[in-house]
Amino acid sequence: MLKTPAPxxxxxxxxxxxxxRWLVRGxxxxxxxxxxxxxxxxxxxxxxxxxxxxxxxxxxxxxxAGRRDGLTIGYVPQKVTVxxxxxLDVARFMRLTGKASSADVDQxxxxxxxxxLAQAEMRTLSGGEFQRVLLARAIARKxxxxxxxxxxxxxxxxxxxxxxxxIGKVREELHCGVLLVSHDLHVVMAATDRVICLNGHVCCSGxxxxxxxxxxxxxxxxxxxxxxxxxYQHRHDHTxxxxxxxxxxxxxxxxxxxPGDGHxxxxxxxxxxxxxxxxxxxxxxxxx
Amino acid sequence: MxxxxxxxxxxxxxxxxxxxxxxxxxxxWRRLAYFGDTLSHAALLGIALALLLQLDVTLGVFAVSAxxxxxxxxxxxxxxxxxxxxxxxxxxxxxAIGLVVLAFMSWVRVDLMGFLFGxxxxxxxxxxxxxxxxxxxxxGMLAAxxxxxxxxxxxxxxxxxxxMKPERANLIFMLLMAATIAIAMKIVGVLLITxxxxxxxxxxxxxxxxxxQMALLAxxxxxxAVVAGLFGSLxxxxxxxxxxxxxxxxxxxxxxxxxxxxxxxxxxxxxxGRG
Numbered sequence: 001m002l003k004t005p006a007p008x009x010x011x012x013x014x015x016x017x018x019x020x021r022w023l024v025r026g027x028x029x030x031x032x033x034x035x036x037x038x039x040x041x042x043x044x045x046x047x048x049x050x051x052x053x054x055x056x057x058x059x060x061x062x063x064x065a066g067r068r069d070g071l072t073i074g075y076v077p078q079k080v081t082v083x084x085x086x087x088l089d090v091a092r093f094m095r096l097t098g099k100a101s102s103a104d105v106d107q108x109x110x111x112x113x114x115x116x117l118a119q120a121e122m123r124t125l126s127g128g129e130f131q132r133v134l135l136a137r138a139i140a141r142k143x144x145x146x147x148x149x150x151x152x153x154x155x156x157x158x159x160x161x162x163x164x165x166x167i168g169k170v171r172e173e174l175h176c177g178v179l180l181v182s183h184d185l186h187v188v189m190a191a192t193d194r195v196i197c198l199n200g201h202v203c204c205s206g207x208x209x210x211x212x213x214x215x216x217x218x219x220x221x222x223x224x225x226x227x228x229x230x231x232y233q234h235r236h237d238h239t240x241x242x243x244x245x246x247x248x249x250x251x252x253x254x255x256x257x258x259p260g261d262g263h264x265x266x267x268x269x270x271x272x273x274x275x276x277x278x279x280x281x282x283x284x285x286x287x288x
Numbered sequence: 289m290x291x292x293x294x295x296x297x298x299x300x301x302x303x304x305x306x307x308x309x310x311x312x313x314x315x316x317w318r319r320l321a322y323f324g325d326t327l328s329h330a331a332l333l334g335i336a337l338a339l340l341l342q343l344d345v346t347l348g349v350f351a352v353s354a355x356x357x358x359x360x361x362x363x364x365x366x367x368x369x370x371x372x373x374x375x376x377x378x379x380x381x382x383x384a385i386g387l388v389v390l391a392f393m394s395w396v397r398v399d400l401m402g403f404l405f406g407x408x409x410x411x412x413x414x415x416x417x418x419x420x421x422x423x424x425x426x427x428g429m430l431a432a433x434x435x436x437x438x439x440x441x442x443x444x445x446x447x448x449x450x451x452m453k454p455e456r457a458n459l460i461f462m463l464l465m466a467a468t469i470a471i472a473m474k475i476v477g478v479l480l481i482t483x484x485x486x487x488x489x490x491x492x493x494x495x496x497x498x499x500x501q502m503a504l505l506a507x508x509x510x511x512x513a514v515v516a517g518l519f520g521s522l523x524x525x526x527x528x529x530x531x532x533x534x535x536x537x538x539x540x541x542x543x544x545x546x547x548x549x550x551x552x553x554x555x556x557x558x559x560x561g562r563g
Contacts, residue, residue, distance in 0.1 A: 055449040075449040085316050087496040097439045097450040
């Protein structure tokens with residue numbers, strides 16, 4: 001490893017001004033190799049805009065954005081639509097911006113659970129499948145920096161947890177930096193090193209615990225979100241597997257997780273609140 | 289027996305079809321049909337200016353089309369007029385200006401119908417050389433920018449973020465379109481060039497499972513349309529340019545008919561109805 005690694009990407013007091021208003025302003029952040037930085041914030045708080053500045057897709061109207069030279073970036077945009085006139089199957093899409101090796105492509109597709117879709121047309125994928133393919137494509141590039149804008153939108157809940165775990169694993173394997181945009185606060189926070197809470201400006205930032213206990217965060221998201229996060233803190237004693245079963249900290253696998261089954265270090269967590277809450281989020285997103 | 293002029297026409301027409309197919313795919317994918325129309329209508333202005341300044345007509349058409357393409361890119365970024373209104377405005381204005389300028393130049397006798405609808409039966413050996421050399425250059429450039437251009441077609445943002453330099457690919461693509469219009473003008477005329485670009489590509493869509501395959505197929509379908517159209521034109525004494533376009537359209541109809549369904553890999557694809 002490098003002795004003093006320069007950050008992969010830095011924003012310094014950067015802002016974007018459009019049609020007479022600042023979409024986001026005064027954002028400073030840095031993503032180091034091997035670090036997961038998460039941008040959270042309500043709709044319209046400038047999360048995607050900030051990510052686009054970091055990528056170089058948008059040039060800041062004030063401040064500065066810098067990226068390390070020769071950086072390989074893997075990007076999962078918030079929205080990609082494949083026009084029906086485009087004959088494009090998943091295998092071709094995986095090689096959209098570069099010649100990834102077959103081994104890397106196969107491995108990434110297996111990891112995100114879409115290996116069986118290689119010959120499927122992109123247009124025919126469901127929302128969740130599409131997101132998995134987008135993520136697989138970004139990972140197959142073996143990037144130095146992964147930028148993920150709401151990467152698990154439309155993915156079912158157990159898949160969501162699995163994909164966030166995969167992102168953590170990819171970070172370990174490639175030692176890449178990850179800039180994650182999300183509003184799934186309670187799930188996202190687990191693997192994150194640093195959280196930046198945006199609301200047109202940086203409202204607060206720091207470790208997940210520090211952000212969650214800050215008054216700005218509570219003011220922005222309300223006490224419910226704070227509670228959801230606090231609950232999460234003592235909840236990572238089990239893992240939701242892709243097939244819906246649950247693996248517990250003691251290594252056992254059960255069909256469900258419920259308090260009092262002896263697999264949990266804490267028995268006070270009211271197992272299904274989180275599921276309900278998550279589905280609410282997903283529906284809000286589709287509606288909006 | 290086939291006459292010399294007819295063989296020349298076939299050679300020229302096939303050359304144009306080979307270039308128009310792959311390029312036309314991008315026009316279909318990017319929904320640039322109207323954009324192509326605007327550029328080809330501007331070609332008439334190019335012809336008028338070339339005659340006025342006594343320059344090579346192909347060169348004049350390329351220059352004017354390229355200029356209009358650049359102007360459109362800048363205007364669409366700056367001016368808050370809807371894209372299709374701007375295109376419609378420029379498309380017909382440039383066609384009208386071209387017609388007016390040509391009418392003013394009473395000292396040059398021009399075959400206006402030839403420019404509007406093509407005069408494939410009058411192509412010279414020099415025209416053929418321009419078509420094949422120019423066409424090879426266009427296809428070579430298109431192959432060189434294929435990956436970034438296709439990536440930008442799927443998602444400009446993704447292409448930009450992953451360092452595919454989509455602006456450069458887009459700029460080159462505009463120039464390639466202008467060049468294609470310049471070399472195709474003689475064959476089908478300024479009013480029908482867009483048809484040569486989009487009809488073979490739209491026909492190929494139903495039978496394609498990948499972009500590269502669709503490009504090759506479009507080239508092949510274009511060649512078939514040229515051959516069928518020219519023989520039809522010879523047989524029934526119809527104008528050559530429109531005959532080629534009619535032949536291409538017949539292929540398109542055949543491709544979307546239920547009969548072709550068994551050939552199409554995914555029958556639902558072409559029946560969405562837009563083209």
